[in-house]
Amino acid sequence: MRFDSLVDSVGHTPLVGLPNLSPSDDVRLWAKLEDRNPTGSIKDRAALSMILAAEADGSLTPGCTILEPTSGNTGISLAMVARQRGYRLICVMPENTSTERRQLLTMWGAEVISSPAAGGSNEAVRVAKRLAEENPDWVMLYQYGNRANADAHYRGTAPEILEDLPSITHFVGGLGTTGTLMGVGRFFRDHKPDVRIVAAEPRYGELVYGLRNLDEGFVPELYDASLIDSRFSVGPRDAVRRVRELIDHEGIFAGISTGAILHAALAQAAKAVKSGERADIVFVVADGGWKYLSTGAYEGTIDEAEERLEGQLWA
Amino acid sequence: MTAATPLPIQSPKPKVKPDMAVEVRIPTILRPHTGGERAVQADGATLSAVIDDLEKNHEGIKERLLENGQLRRFVNVYVNDEDVRFTGGLDTEISDGDTVVILPAVAGGAA
Incomplete structure (x- = not known):
């Protein structure tokens, strides 16, 4: 193939x-x-679909910064796609996730902001939503609410x-x-x-x-x-x-x-x-x-x- | 060969249906209602009855779980690990020895 x-x-x-x-x-x-899949998880489908949809509707333009709360996998997938298309990526990740995920994110070029372990992914979502408010020019694809995530699996x-x-x-x-x-x-x-x-x-x-x-x-x-x-x-x-x-x-x-x-x-x-x-x-x-x-x-x-x-x- | 069958050591189970005793696991946030206990016993043939029985011994807990006679949006209840919202909700049948787990809804999965 x-x-x-x-x-x-x-x-x-x-x-x-x-x-x-x-x-x-x-x-x-x-x-x-x-x-x-290319980065080794199902999340490649959602990441690619969300980026393509944001490009298509004009919310993601060259040079943009993408922000995403992730326990790792979606972040790794987004990082792989984002780097090739010239976007900066910031991931908010709970500190109690495995060290491999952190290393891989960094290798693929993402910046990582840690959220407190207590509360898990909820806390990462909360921190990311606050950062998005403080930085209105950043684009949060927001996998938990982005229809393009589900569409990747529908299609x-x-x-x-x-x-x-x-x-x-x-x-x-x-x-x-x-x-x-x-x-x-x-x-x-x-x-x-x-x-x-x-x-x-x-x-x-x-x-x-x-x-x-x-x-x-x-x-x-x-x-x-x-x-x-x-x-x-x-x-x-x-x-x-x-x-x-x-x-x-x-x-x-x-x-x-x-x-x-x-x-x-x-x-x-x-x-x-x-x-x-x-x-x-x-x-x-x-x-x-x-x-x-x-x-x-x-x-x-x-x-x-x-x-x-x-x-x-x-x- | 039947002649050699030993008599059962334990007496057979009674035919009368006993009260349904189940273990209910309590999340941290609700333990003030159970004196700090992580798990308590309760009786009832349905989840609704189990919650009523919980309320008898742990006053105030029902109101934390239900709103207008329904499970609160961010409360998940599992009977033997299955989410009751897909098994009949509060009418979910409970059998002796079942485990009921109450958890707050959280973001999870390898997201």
Whole structure:
């Protein structure tokens, strides 16, 4: 496959079967390998889509500074695209994210502003919104509320899956900005409405939730609950256990959030087996494990890994 | 072979449906209502009944969770890790031994 440039190669990722983790010939699991994108994560799709949309509507012009709250992956994707197109990029990132993500952002040319660990991504969003107010000439693409984020999956991720696997019955994705699930969900509601859309959301430790007041929580502006059918909260223990099963049984080395997504996918598979229904369950491998090696999730016992992840934004 | 089957050591479960005892995990922000406890026990056949039972022992907690008879916007409740907004909301059925987790809505994921 030949492309004119790196950004032209975003998307069209492989869909691979999981012969060993699938419970039977009638209930099959399929992994959409989004780590095969240029910077190694699904976020390349959203980043490119948001930049192209902002260029098209005139809000992003040559020499602009882009500002974005990110736990890392979207920032890395934006940095890759921005540098090639001549934009400056400032990322607001929680300080309790892995060191690899910080190093990669810097390497791709982004400037990083740290937000306090307590509060996690909520806090990064708050800090970024304040900076945007103080610097009105900066362009905040704002992945949590930018329709172009979801559109990337409506136009790319979802039709690719349907083309490769017309018999799909379930789609399982991670819930962060909600962009993947909203775009894929909307596509299937329009084109194959019997496909069930399942969300896996990471459940962090006390530090992330500790200071949250129940009146000032955060729901991404993109989120539309009518586009999903069920939503699972997955803690670090199950995520780590599954991410290890994925490498042990299928040879796929994925990031920790993918473990959470696989956990929800396997729950759907178990339900289908129990009710005697056929199922083709597609789940997202959001990124590879490389950026998370320093978290300690990939060595020692599950107990040790779980303990090390406490207080980290592991997904 | 049946002759060799040993008698069960434990008596069989009673046929009468017992109260549904569940563990409810309480977020930091609500622990003033539970005397600092991270998890408390409650009874009820539905989530609504469980919340009413919580309120009996931990006054004021219901008002923090509900508004006009609905879950507050930034309150997420999970029964066995599944978001109740997709399983019937406050009418979600509760079974003995289920785990109920209450969490504030936060930004998450590998964003």
